[in-house]
Amino acid sequence: MRNYDVxxxxxxxxxxxIDSIGxxxxxxxxxxxxxIFGYRGxxxxxxxxxxxxxxxxxxxxxxxxxEYIDILISFDLDGxxxxxGFVKGGGIVIYDSKTNGADELAASSKMDxxxxxxxxxxxxxxxxxxxYRNTVAFGILSxxxxxxxxFVIKSISDRFxxxxxxxxxxxxxxxxxxELDLGIDTTKFYFGEEGEPKRSYMLSGNEAIAIGAAAAGxxxxxxxxxxxxxxxxxxxxxxENHGILYKQPEDEITAINMTIGAASAGVRAMCGTxxxxxxxxxxxxxxxxxxxxxxxxxxxQRSGPSTGLPTKxxxxxxxxxxxxxxGEFPRVIIAPRSVExxxxxxxxxxxxxxxxxxxxxxxxxxxxxxHIESVNIEPERVRIERGKIATEKAGGDFKRYLITxxxxxxxxxxGTKGLEFVAPSDDHDEYGNLIxxxxxxxxxxxxxxxxxxxxxxxxxxxxxxxxxIKMPEVVGEGADAYLVTFGSSTxxxxxxxxxxxxxxxxxxxxxxxxxxxxxxxxxxxLLSGKxxxxxxxxxxxQFARLIRMNTGIxxxxxxxxxxxxxxxxxxxxxxVMKILKG
Amino acid sequence: xxxxxxxxxxxxxxxxxxxxxxxxxxSMLKALMELQLDPSNTVIVSGIGCSSSMPHDFxxxxxxxxxxxxxxxxxxxxxxxxxxHVIVAGGDGDGYGxxxxxxxxxxxxxxxxxxxxMNNEIYGLTTGQASPTSGMGHITKSTPFGxxxxxxxxxxLALAAGATYVARGFSGDPVHLTNLIKNGILHKGFxxxxxxxxxxxxxxINTYEWTRKRVYKLExxxxxxxxxMKAMEKAVEFQxxxxxxxxxxxxxxxxxxxxxxxxxxxxxxxxxxxxxxxxDVKALLEEHSVL
Ligand SMILES: Cc1ncc(C[n+]2csc(CCOP(=O)(O)OP(=O)(O)O)c2C)c(N)n1
Ligand code: SF4
Ligand SMILES: [Mg+2]
Numbered sequence: 037m038r039n040y041d042v043x044x045x046x047x048x049x050x051x052x053x054i055d056s057i058g059x060x061x062x063x064x065x066x067x068x069x070x071x072i073f074g075y076r077g078x079x080x081x082x083x084x085x086x087x088x089x090x091x092x093x094x095x096x097x098x099x100x101x102x103e104y105i106d107i108l109i110s111f112d113l114d115g116x117x118x119x120x121g122f123v124k125g126g127g128i129v130i131y132d133s134k135t136n137g138a139d140e141l142a143a144s145s146k147m148d149x150x151x152x153x154x155x156x157x158x159x160x161x162x163x164x165x166x167x168y169r170n171t172v173a174f175g176i177l178s179x180x181x182x183x184x185x186x187f188v189i190k191s192i193s194d195r196f197x198x199x200x201x202x203x204x205x206x207x208x209x210x211x212x213x214x215e216l217d218l219g220i221d222t223t224k225f226y227f228g229e230e231g232e233p234k235r236s237y238m239l240s241g242n243e244a245i246a247i248g249a250a251a252a253g254x255x256x257x258x259x260x261x262x263x264x265x266x267x268x269x270x271x272x273x274x275x276e277n278h279g280i281l282y283k284q285p286e287d288e289i290t291a292i293n294m295t296i297g298a299a300s301a302g303v304r305a306m307c308g309t310x311x312x313x314x315x316x317x318x319x320x321x322x323x324x325x326x327x328x329x330x331x332x333x334x335x336x337q338r339s340g341p342s343t344g345l346p347t348k349x350x351x352x353x354x355x356x357x358x359x360x361x362x363g364e365f366p367r368v369i370i371a372p373r374s375v376e377x378x379x380x381x382x383x384x385x386x387x388x389x390x391x392x393x394x395x396x397x398x399x400x401x402x403x404x405x406x407h408i409e410s411v412n413i414e415p416e417r418v419r420i421e422r423g424k425i426a427t428e429k430a431g432g433d434f435k436r437y438l439i440t441x442x443x444x445x446x447x448x449x450x451g452t453k454g455l456e457f458v459a460p461s462d463d464h465d466e467y468g469n470l471i472x473x474x475x476x477x478x479x480x481x482x483x484x485x486x487x488x489x490x491x492x493x494x495x496x497x498x499x500x501x502x503x504x505i506k507m508p509e510v511v512g513e514g515a516d517a518y519l520v521t522f523g524s525s526t527x528x529x530x531x532x533x534x535x536x537x538x539x540x541x542x543x544x545x546x547x548x549x550x551x552x553x554x555x556x557x558x559x560x561x562l563l564s565g566k567x568x569x570x571x572x573x574x575x576x577x578q579f580a581r582l583i584r585m586n587t588g589i590x591x592x593x594x595x596x597x598x599x600x601x602x603x604x605x606x607x608x609x610x611x612v613m614k615i616l617k618g
Numbered sequence: 619x620x621x622x623x624x625x626x627x628x629x630x631x632x633x634x635x636x637x638x639x640x641x642x643x644x645s646m647l648k649a650l651m652e653l654q655l656d657p658s659n660t661v662i663v664s665g666i667g668c669s670s671s672m673p674h675d676f677x678x679x680x681x682x683x684x685x686x687x688x689x690x691x692x693x694x695x696x697x698x699x700x701x702x703h704v705i706v707a708g709g710d711g712d713g714y715g716x717x718x719x720x721x722x723x724x725x726x727x728x729x730x731x732x733x734x735x736m737n738n739e740i741y742g743l744t745t746g747q748a749s750p751t752s753g754m755g756h757i758t759k760s761t762p763f764g765x766x767x768x769x770x771x772x773x774x775l776a777l778a779a780g781a782t783y784v785a786r787g788f789s790g791d792p793v794h795l796t797n798l799i800k801n802g803i804l805h806k807g808f809x810x811x812x813x814x815x816x817x818x819x820x821x822x823i824n825t826y827e828w829t830r831k832r833v834y835k836l837e838x839x840x841x842x843x844x845x846x847m848k849a850m851e852k853a854v855e856f857q858x859x860x861x862x863x864x865x866x867x868x869x870x871x872x873x874x875x876x877x878x879x880x881x882x883x884x885x886x887x888x889x890x891x892x893x894x895x896x897x898d899v900k901a902l903l904e905e906h907s908v909l
Contacts, residue, residue, distance in 0.1 A: 066908040237906040247902050253893040255882075256698060278898060279891045281697055281882035286723040290690040293683065297663070297694020300681055301702065303888045305694070323684050410908065415899035450679040450695070450702055451889070453658045458673045458680035461666070469629060469674065470682075 040070065040227050041094040043102040044177060045122070046170075047115030050078065050085050053170035054111075058089035059408065060174055060191055062238060064183045065093040065227060066410040069234040073098035074408035075602065078347050086114040093181070093227065099527035101407065103606035106225060107180060109173050111156065113137050123149050128222065130176065132156040132169075150220050159212040164205030171206045175213020182226035185214055237411055241378040241404040241524075244411070245334060246271035248382030249306055250280060251418045254332070256298040256305035258283045258291040263346050264402040265308045265336040288313035292320030292333065299329045300459065302449035304386050308334035311353045312343065318360045321395055325365025327459045328437070328447065328492065330389035330396075330423070332382070337401040339600045348600030349402035351523060351573040354582065357397050358552055366392060366443075366495045368505070369552040371399040371523030375409040377549060383418040388504055391423035392495045393447060399551070401573070403602035404524035423447075429454035435466040439487055443494030463488060496553045505550045507558060512544025517567040517616065520591055522548040522579050524602070525571050531605025532612060543569075543612060551582065560587035569615060570594040571608065624657055625650050629674045638815030638826075639669050639736050641789030646672070646707070646734065648792070649799040660703045663692035665717060667709035668743045669736035669815070686717030689724045689733065696729050699889040700877050703803065704730070710737040714770045715750040721772075725779040725808055729876045732802040732809045735772065736789070738817035739824045746820030756823055773853035776810050777846070777869055783809035784849065784868045788833055789816070790826050791865070798867065807875045814865070829863060832856075836866030843867045 044061060046054045055076055062072040070093040079085040090101045105123050109130040110116045116131055116138060123129055125148040131138045134157045142151035154176065160169040171192065178188045192210050196202040239247070246268050249257070257272040257280065259265060272282035285291050291307040298305035309317065314335045324331045337353045339345035357369060368388050372378045378400070385396040426434065426446035436457040438445040445466075448455035462470040465484055475481045499505055512518070512533065519529045526547040536543045546562065563583070570580040570591040575598045580591045595611045597603055625647055633639045650660065660678040664670035666685035673680025679702075683691045688706050696704045713721055713735045724731065740758065741747040747760035751772070755764040776784045783805040787795035795813060802809030814829050836843075841852060841864075849869035855862050877883055885891060 063908045233909055235907055235909050237903050238908055239906050243906065247899065250902060251894070251896075251899040255888040255891055256694070258694070275902070276881040278902070279882055279885050279888070281880065281888055283693075283697060285690065286719055289687060290693075290720060290723070293687045293690035294694035294697065296683075297681070297691040297696075298698035298888070299694075300691075301661075301695045301698035301889060303698045304893075305698070319684055320687070323687075327681070327683075413903055415896050415903065418894070418899075420894055449889070450661050451659055451699065456658055456677050456679050458682055460674070460682035461684055462682065468680075470671075 039095055041092070041096065042106045042181065042225050043090060043092040043104065044107045044109070045088050045090040045105045045119055046109050046173060047086070047088040047119055048111030050087050052111055053167070054087055054089045057170045057174040057177070058091045059238070060195065061177050061181070062091045062093065062408065062410070064178065064187065064191060065181060066236050066238060067233045068227060068230055070094060070227060071096065071098045072238060072408065072410040073101050075101040075403070076406065086112070086118055088115065088119060098409070099531040100602065100604045103604035107177070109177065111169060113141070116141055120145070123147070125149070128152060128220070130154055133158070152218050152220060154216050154218070159216070160209055163209035163212060168205055168209035171209035172213035175210035176216055178210070179214045180218070180222045180225050182228065184230055185211070187230070188214060237413055238408055239375050239411055240267060240406055240408050241372070241375050241400055242267040242336070242406065243271055244375045244378035245382045245398065245400070248379035249332070249386070250275070250278065251379070251415050252383035252386040253304045253420055254280065254306050254386065255303040256281050256283070256295065257307065258285055258294045259308045260285060260288050260291055260313055262310045262313045264338055264405045265310050265334060267405070268308045268334060288316035289320065292317040292331070293323070295331050296320060296324050296327065296329050299331050300327070300450070304390070306332040306334065308336065310336050310338050311340050311356070314353065314357065314360070321367070322361030322363060322365060323461055324395040325361065325367065325492070326461055326463065328393040328445070329459070330393050332385045332389055332396050332398060334398045334400060336405040337399065339598070345600045347402070349573060349602050350598060350600065351401055351525065352578070352598070354399065354551065354574070354578040357399060358582065365492060366394040367552065368394065368396040368499070369399055370396065371549055371551055372404065373523055373526040373547060373549050376411050376413065378404065379413050380417065381549065387419070387421040388499060391421055391504065392444060392499050393423065394495060399523060401524050425449065426455055427452060433467055436468050437464060437466045437488065437491070439466060439491045442498040443491050444498065500553055500555050505553055505555065507555065508546050508548040508562065510544065510546050510562070512542065515542045515544030517569055518544045518546050519571045519612070520546045520563070520568050520580070520583070521571040522551055525573055528603030528605055528608050529571055532608035535605050535609040536612060541613070541616065554586045556586040559583070560589060563587060563589050568593065569612065571603070573597050573603065620651060620654055620657065622647070622651060625677055627675055627677045631675050632671050633668060634819045636818040637668065638738060638789035638817065641792045641795065642669070642734065642736050642813055642815055643672060643675050645787070645792045645795040645799055648796040649803060652796070653800055653803060655703050655803070659701060660705065661692070661695050662705045662707060663695065664688050664706065665708040665712035666743065667712045667741070669707060669709040670712060672707040686712050686715070687720070688712065689717060689720040692731055693724060693727065693729055696731055697888070700883060700887045705803070706731060706733045708735060709742065710735060710739065710751045711741045711749045714772050718750070718770070721776070722779045725776055725781045725810070727876045728782055728807040728873055730807060732799065732805070732811065734799060734811045734813060736813050736815040737772070738815050738821055740817050740821040742817045742820055753823065771854065771857060772810070772812050773868055774850060777850050777853055781810055781869070782807040782871045782873045784853070785810070786812045786814065786865045786868065788814045788829055788865050790829060794835065794865065801867065805870065807873060814863070832861055832863035833865055834862070836864050836868065839864070841866065843870045
């Protein structure tokens with residue numbers, strides 16, 4: 037297959053079925069072995085507004101949906117206006133012959149763009165109603181990229197398997213779309229010959245987190261709906277027949293406390309939310325810390341502060357989750373960098389949580405949670421390690437909070453005979469009896485508090501020493517500069533580095549997925565003596581500050597994006613060039 | 619056969635001498651013993667307050683959680699392992715103030731949990747501020763000019779929310795209270811046992827004497843706990859006539875529990891499910907296959 041890299045944007049209003057055709061086009065191309073990347077732009081309205089779905093397909097692995105568009109198909113004037121600036125020279129803009137003002141807009145464009153006017157709505161009405169307009173578009177796009185007509189029909193029939201009444205009008209709509217004459221040469225967007233179908237999975241980050249949790253033996257998920265974490269809930273709610281309990285509670289305070297309860301009873305349990313809900317979980321996070329209960333919390337960030345931009349991305353909660361809740365207790369923060377890592381690192385999160393009996397936060401963001409990639413996943417790679425669990429009495433009363441070398445005390449699960457204990461949110465002795473009240477202030481209590489607090493905190497050191505905290509990944513040797521980044525921003529860095537290379541500029545990447553705890557000495561050694569450019573999605577360079585806190589290294593050159601849009605390779609490439617040119 | 623020693627821990631309760639909560643502790647102990655609940659299959663969950671120290675007084679499993687959040691914690695335990703007996707203990711501030719939202723929803727959910735609220739109409743542990751059940755005009759540390767908000771009525775509130783077991787006991791009558799707790803544990807679904815439990819240190823109004831003067835037993839007054847409207851009438855009686863303070867079982871109904879209806883529990887308690895099945899994960903992934 038020749039090199040292929042095409043970005044298609046479908047634009048219209050909420051309720052136009054934009055996402056579903058983007059997804060279907062992606063799926064058809066992924067079957068042919070192409071890499072797929074999908075992302076959507078939308079607002080917090082259920083109907084109306086101006087939304088888009090962008091699907092990119094390539095023979096090379098993809099890291100973003102792309103800054104620029106090859107093919108735009110828009111159902112309304114706003115869609116053309118909002119996206120026209122991103123259409124590449126030589127690209128196509130398809131619009132509905134019923135869109136008022138589109139002809140004038142096309143005529144006034146000075147760019148080298150092919151404007152194609154087609155009867156989208158009329159074709160839909162001919163097929164049975166205006167709701168079939170997206171299927172007409174699916175037919176048109178399938179033809180442009182070169183998917184055979186019988187496969188287009190098959191994918192429509194598959195999609196509406198459960199609603200047989202919708203098959204005929206949708207097939208009609210797709211066929212009409214397929215046969216519409218664009219009147220221009222589109223062969224450069226044709227991906228090639230259809231061969232043997234190849235298996236891959238089209239997953240969003242959130243779906244990968246959910247399935248990753250299921251693969252790791254998670255049996256309980258509690259979440260109050262909040263964008264962009266809600267699609268995790270959607271997955272769990274629709275898979276309860278697999279024996280995983282999803283609970284929608286009255287609020288996020290309940291979600292985290294229920295999760296702690298379920299984990300205390302012995303199941304692998306998780307809760308998820310965005311920054312606003314996490315704010316409500318803060319006290320519970322500390323509870324898991326002092327009770328030493330293993331829980332996994334997903335925090336899918338969106339633009340803040342407060343309600344912020346509910347449908348836009350940001351990495352602005354890093355230092356918040358890092359410091360959330362009073363006092364000190366061990367916690368782990370993992371920021372997956374890709375859909376695949378969403379799957380595997382969720383599994384790792386459960387192991388770390390149980391081995392070290394502490395909360396583990398999976399720090400995602402709207403971009404990572406909602407974008408779609410074609411990936412290969414091997415569930416066999418998921419190993420379960422449950423850590424120290426006491427099963428029988430060793431003589432005398434059970435010391436749940438036994439002071440140990442590594443800081444981890446064997447825990448007992450309710451139902452186990454002879455190991456009854458109380459887990460208290462007050463600080464306590466090895467049995468779980470409170471230091472507070474009567475005892476506090478005595479020399480013994482002072483000593484006990486010192487020992488118990490050190491025991492808990494020791495776990496951070498142990499997990500680093502045991503190699504459970506992954507070091508950052510370094511890409512590129514002897515580069516002129518390194519982009520230092522974390523989580524979802526890594527992908528755009530990879531793309532940017534490729535673009536810079538084409539320009540003869542050698543830039544590397546140091547990307548972190550494990551943010552806390554940090555092996556300060558090793559990270560310091562890794563970063564020292566290199567020109568570093570911090571890349572992250574927030575205003576205050578929170579990750580650079582975290583690195584400085586841990587290593588003393590102050591990364592002064594920074595690329596910070598906080599306009600709600602995700603980084604793309606092109607965007608970053610331009611920013612890096614600005615910095616390097618000084 | 620479990621004896622007293624199997625339930626009672628060697629921790630000395632933190633209560634002030636004469637505190638009503640001793641009576642609740644004693645009634646709980648008797649209830650557990652009379653029901654012969656397996657201590658290793660029993661979990662007592664609490665929030666924060668004098669009353670919330672109860673788990674420490676027992677040799678069962680226990681979680682002493684956050685102020686106001688005992689119910690969510692207990693619900694998580696119960697959802698994860700439906701073989702456990704889950705009992706929640708706490709105070710009026712804990713349950714009817716900061717945690718009131720959870721009570722309403724716990725009632726709606728109707729999980730098999732018994733909730734014992736030691737209602738002393740005051741914040742004990744924080745040394746005597748007004749609670750959501752403090753009466754009008756009550757002078758406390760935080761209301762030096764007297765309470766000017768009307769008190770929460772936990773009983774009528776619970777009934778209105780659809781509670782399936784609503785009772786009130788008095789810690790000055792531990793035998794009667796033991797029965798209410800016992801029947802609450804036996805009840806299928808969520809059971810609320812509000813207990814008039816005097817704080818002898820900070821509440822000089824709602825004392826033992828105050829209570830004794832007003833208290834009477836519903837069962838002796840011929841109350842039918844199956845009659846919802848009558849239950850409501852009894853629940854608001856004290857509001858209308860401050861000289862009458864009924865205790866006993868106000869209402870009980872047979873309604874399906876959450877556990878009985880929950881899809882994920884059809885294969886038994888979550889703790890007993892197979893932890894990992896690669897085949898199942900493959901099937902889950904296949905839903906997203908492009909083929
Ligand atoms: C979030 C939070 N806010 C405040 C407190 C302080 N606090 C501890 S106990 C309590 C009130 C206790 O009153 P109640 O629940 O009626 O219990 P009692 O001591 O009367 O038995 C308060 C406000 C706390 N622990 N946590
Ligand atoms: S302060 Fe009141 S409620 Fe607390 S232990 Fe003393 S008497 Fe009981
Ligand atoms: Mg109280």
